Amino acid sequence: MIKRFIVICITIISSAAYAQQGTGSPYSFYGIGSLMSKGTVENRSMGGIGVYLDSIHVNLRNPAAYAGKSLEGPYFNGESRPVKFTVAGTASSSTLKSNNSEGEANTATFDYLAMSVPLGKFGFGFGLAPYTSVGYSLDDVNDEDVLVNRFTGEGGLNRVFAGLGYQVTDKLSVGVDFNYGFGNIQNNALEIKYTPEGDIVQYQTSEFNRSDLSGLSLNFGVAYKTKITDDLELTATATYTPQSKLNSDNERSFSTVTLNGATLDISGVSSTIDADLETQNLKNTKLTLPSALSLGAGIGDPKSWFVGAEYTYQSTSDFSNPVFSNDISTFENASKIAVGGFYIPDYNAFSGYLKRVVYRAGFNFANTGLVIKDESIKEFGISFGVGLPVGNRNLFSNANLGLEFGQRGTTNENLIQENFVNFNLSLSLNSRWFEQRKYN
Template structure:
């Protein structure tokens, strides 16, 4: 069945992945936008914990997990986000729907597995307005900022099971995308305003390596460990800037007056910072797991696309994830709810972004449910993520958000040699 489903779903969702606006956060104004979570719905529902993998799910956080696959696994995920944006002077709401990932894992031999797919790496999607009025002169200055686009990532990886305890793997990523930002400025004493349009075409390669280890310590209990390292890599940005005179209109986009002028802007390079993640857990296979994971990223060397239009700076980022799952009775024939997987987790992240000398943090609680599909090894996973990012201090923005994530993990056996003709 999975062979018939894959082609149709890929064609339906691949185009949407490239074009979607996956965030409404004003913090996506900085750098190359919001860095999206690279992991499946199952991991995300456990606070982002990626220390555990099995033969039925693709672990997008650690390529060593490909070596554990026993079935061809196709997975697809989408999410719905609603955010309350609050400042000391006002508030607003935003909603977004996005495709989170599309991936296929193939067990080539009993020890070797490969995986490839497509996912968004970063998203830009903001609408900001700033109005300043001078009490002395009654002159009002209005600025509006809009941003769309982001960076997508196509990946190809392989994982190898060295022995029953240890697996290693590597992913090669091709990053591509386009970011478009527009800013308007109007003065109440001047008939026309100005528009600045910046477009960046982004390309670049990156890779990461990983290892996963597990060992039985008692008849039932096993311990797990995971290690992922991502070296520093470079993105190439082809930049174009366009300046125009515009006339402001009520309830409509400003209209361009005259011919826009293209301004020479140098092409730039951005370094994606190196990242290191280590996690450990303990549990009983097909029963329960409890673990924690720490991630460190050298974002202090990261820079904005254009240093002359962004004021944010960066420090090293870090993230702590704690979570786990519980299955009441994996083999139950009498109760469907006993065969379901129940997941929960917590994460706290220093995003690395610093505005007005204030670090922007992101904290969330997560819950998840795994629904097995009767008569197969496939499953449907539903996740919930409720969190807060930023602060209202220093006239910044506080985001309270809820993400609802839905994914499908479809499993089948390919490349099985026939015993009978």
């Protein structure tokens, strides 16, 4: 039964990986898309905090967790920490509202695939995860409710990472992630012209832009854990991502197109001209990715409960993209506050499956750093989740289900407000590769 359940979960996640694009947010039009790298399902179910580090879950927020050692006592009979594997996917549903219209967007996406391997006082981790996603279709209408522009986009930036953690003392661990980002972003802009009589002009103009992105970045982490009583453990964490650069190979073209009279979609292309970006010094450019700092702390009995908070600051005002710019948006520094935790009735109960289930909850509030028409785009979310034990109970593997409810944006200045629901599913599997054999 357990094996069948695991196969079903992997099938669902794999389907999400090949389903429609990872976001339907109109705000993915700006910058390099909507941020997708928000940690594991366990993190997201606790409001997004990455403070909690243990020996049975992969933590994608803090590389110091690769070498993290539990102070609450040996889960594995004094043996080595387990090899940890995790994979996840998300299905999202959003309602998009403006002052005079409403729409819906549904997406499914692969979230991450990662593994962490213990190496004595060291720990090694690696994996793959989307970093940003672009997926929008925006219609611009004039005061007479007539469509004059249509913008569409797709793509995003993916991240391959490998990291190393080191246990400095029983209480202190440090780590670093090496990230390689790659992907592309494609944007289409269609300007629709009409005759004085209000009929659609036969030939229209469409602009196509594409940027192929690649670059390296680092993420440093530190974690400190100490017992303050026999039952209570205090955790403090910090991560820092320095500013980095992305190489961007760009192309732009203009096409003469004809439209379907009913849907106003492009039905044919008459001719295409490639723009000379070389003479404008825009053929090969560099994008600045801002630095970020996170500080967190939490307290709890790791076998029973935990509550923590985390503050993240990102110098988003440093972001720059010389190829794609507009007159209505700018960037300011971003910040986020997240609070969350978990509760386990009895992690080692011999009877009563629900006693071993991990119950999680949290909330967060963020200023995304995006400013449109002088309106700062903010986001609020509340989340719930459960960790369901699966497989050999001595390995503490689990399937994690999470539900996030949130709101992004505003209807002020005729902008769009998103109300979204995310359903998250992950597998967190543990294995004993390095168990020492004992003989009597």
